[in-house]
Amino acid sequence: MSNALLEKLHGYAPLAPEVSAKLEAIISKPRDVPARLDLMSEGDAPGEMIVILEGWAARYNILPEGTRQISAFLMPGDCCDLHVSVLAEMDHSIATMTPARVATIKRAELGALFDAEPALMRAFWWMQLVNEATLRAWIVSMGRRDSLQRVGHLMCELFVRAERIGLVANGQLEMPLTQIVIGDALGLTPVHVNRVLRRLRLEGVMKIEGGTLTIADSGKLARITGFDDTYLHRRLQRAA
Amino acid sequence: MSNALLEKLHGYAPLAPEVSAKLEAIISKPRDVPARLDLMSEGDAPGEMIVILEGWAARYNILPEGTRQISAFLMPGDCCDLHVSVLAEMDHSIATMTPARVATIKRAELGALFDAEPALMRAFWWMQLVNEATLRAWIVSMGRRDSLQRVGHLMCELFVRAERIGLVANGQLEMPLTQIVIGDALGLTPVHVNRVLRRLRLEGVMKIEGGTLTIADSGKLARITGFDDTYLHRRLQRAA
DNA sequence: CGGCGTTTTGATCGCTCTCAATTTTGGTGG
DNA sequence: CCACCAAAATTGAGAGCGATCAAAACGCCG
Numbered sequence A, B: 001m002s003n004a005l006l007e008k009l010h011g012y013a014p015l016a017p018e019v020s021a022k023l024e025a026i027i028s029k030p031r032d033v034p035a036r037l038d039l040m041s042e043g044d045a046p047g048e049m050i051v052i053l054e055g056w057a058a059r060y061n062i063l064p065e066g067t068r069q070i071s072a073f074l075m076p077g078d079c080c081d082l083h084v085s086v087l088a089e090m091d092h093s094i095a096t097m098t099p100a101r102v103a104t105i106k107r108a109e110l111g112a113l114f115d116a117e118p119a120l121m122r123a124f125w126w127m128q129l130v131n132e133a134t135l136r137a138w139i140v141s142m143g144r145r146d147s148l149q150r151v152g153h154l155m156c157e158l159f160v161r162a163e164r165i166g167l168v169a170n171g172q173l174e175m176p177l178t179q180i181v182i183g184d185a186l187g188l189t190p191v192h193v194n195r196v197l198r199r200l201r202l203e204g205v206m207k208i209e210g211g212t213l214t215i216a217d218s219g220k221l222a223r224i225t226g227f228d229d230t231y232l233h234r235r236l237q238r239a240a
Numbered sequence C: 001c002g003g004c005g006t007t008t009t010g011a012t013c014g015c016t017c018t019c020a021a022t023t024t025t026g027g028t029g030g
Numbered sequence D: 001c002c003a004c005c006a007a008a009a010t011t012g013a014g015a016g017c018g019a020t021c022a023a024a025a026c027g028c029c030g
Helices: A004-012 A019-026 A107-116 A117-145 A147-164 A179-186 A192-200 A218-225 B004-012 B017-025 B106-118 B120-142 B147-164 B179-186 B191-202 B218-227
Strands: A032-033 A039-041 A049-054 A057-062 A068-074 A095-096 A100-105 A173-174 A207-211 A212-215 B031-033 B037-040 B047-053 B057-062 B068-074 B093-096 B100-105 B170-172 B206-209 B212-217
Touching: A004 A019, A004 A049, A004 A117, A019 A100, A019 A107, A019 A117, A032 B031, A049 A218, A049 B068, A057 B120, A068 A179, A068 B120, A100 A107, A100 B212, A107 A212, A117 B057, A117 B120, A117 B179, A147 A173, A147 A192, A147 A212, A179 A192, A179 B120, A192 A207, A207 B004, B004 B017, B004 B047, B004 B120, B004 B191, B017 B106, B017 B120, B031 B047, B057 B179, B068 B120, B068 B179, B093 B106, B106 B120, B120 B179, B147 B179, B147 B212, B147 B218, B179 B191, B191 B206
Parallel strands: none
Antiparallel strands: A032 A100, A039 A095, A049 A100, A057 A068, A057 A095, A173 A212, A207 A212, B031 B100, B037 B093, B047 B100, B057 B068, B057 B093, B170 B212, B206 B212
16 A cells, blocks of 8 residues: 555565565655656666656657657556666656656566565566567557557556556546557557547546546447457466 | 576676576577567467567557557567566457567566575666666657657667677667568658658668668768767766 | 656548459460 | 368558657746
8 A cells, every 4th residue: 555566566466565575665755746757768877766656657668750659558567667777778758647656666676586485576577568568469559459448448448557556446546547548558659549539438438527537338448449458467386 | 598587687787607507597498479469468378478579569559449559579588577577467459460489487486586696687677777778868859859860869778788789790780670661660651761761861861772771871860869878878877 | 746758539631452344464275 | 192271471552550740839947
């Protein structure tokens, strides 16, 4: 409850209380950051690992033509680069999409804790695997789904992820992403995102209204978009 | 020389001879597999880690409509899922694109070796990071580049990767991918891939002829596609 | 209340898909 | 070595999805 990261890891693989406590001990004091702030910039030497505790962020690249492509959304409990610190410099940037609360973990301390607590390392590995699977799902969307399916699929993903961390209430999710941002994530223009959202709304599938996402007919939405949430919550193998 | 994986790891972070030897010791005897064979299928419980020693493979998903989306190409030295074995089942398939020679490593043995040789684990981590960066670059291409840039960018990536493992001779690369496969990777129809390749050929930028890729004007190609190879070969940080 | 960014809607353009047919290539068996 | 076959490459014509350009309405924050 007190920490979105702990909660998330726990959801992957139950952690002993003393392990949670050890992890909590090396997480820095949270700090608040405003919306639209770069947490890490392309070209930076990666420093400490950043954890999102509240709010949303996104990984993105700016192309020579000035267009932006978002390749991932980060929600509470997500980490900005578990092991990027072995690299010399970032190949993309990460910015907050909303005001956010973040904390940091020193890589050396996390590494030491991994050595002491293999279960923790396994939990982080799983998190990393889910991230990778999400990247692949993104590629599938961009390559083989039309605009209606793309928008719907992304909303399905965000909804399921939000649900898992307790951000969904009454079947509704606070949706801080503008249509511009959604377009930057899906390779669409904001104008077209708008038309797609209207279509989904008029067909009674889902709507974004007043900054709130409501999925009216999840069955129909899943059918339209081909959404299959298994890539987000695969179970751990029984034995090591 | 004897093993593409060792060679690749060595390129990332020089390994002591005895470490290489230990790794080599747990790699199974290579076996030959024909082209278009699934090495792993979606839904399978992941077993041992597979290493490509010769030939090309690809990760892919089949969508409900029957279309295929490829999300990665695997070349000699690449691994089919370093840590996927913590998951219950594969969320995608991997198939050979050419006749190939592969070997396997038992996860438990690799894990034990990681514990004994941190440098080896770091090398594998780096490999994993490059894979992730490649996925992100793929997303950027799909979202923000037109067909000409997409095809050119993919060829740049494959060329650089092939170069690094000694597959390029006289500025030429044996290119086993059909236009159908290229289309499945880039979200384009084979017909359009064909037209794009013709344009690139007529403009004297690059050509695929007789199963061989030749980059005639790499500067022009990089300019057209916005290719920046830093995501493929970032240097390790000096100190831990 | 003013201003700016976002959302919304309309009209038109163009890149890529679709459908279709032909040519070329590579592999196989006689 | 040649005939044959299937798969891949190539080219053409036309359609459609999403982009672009433009403008108006809305909402939020100072």
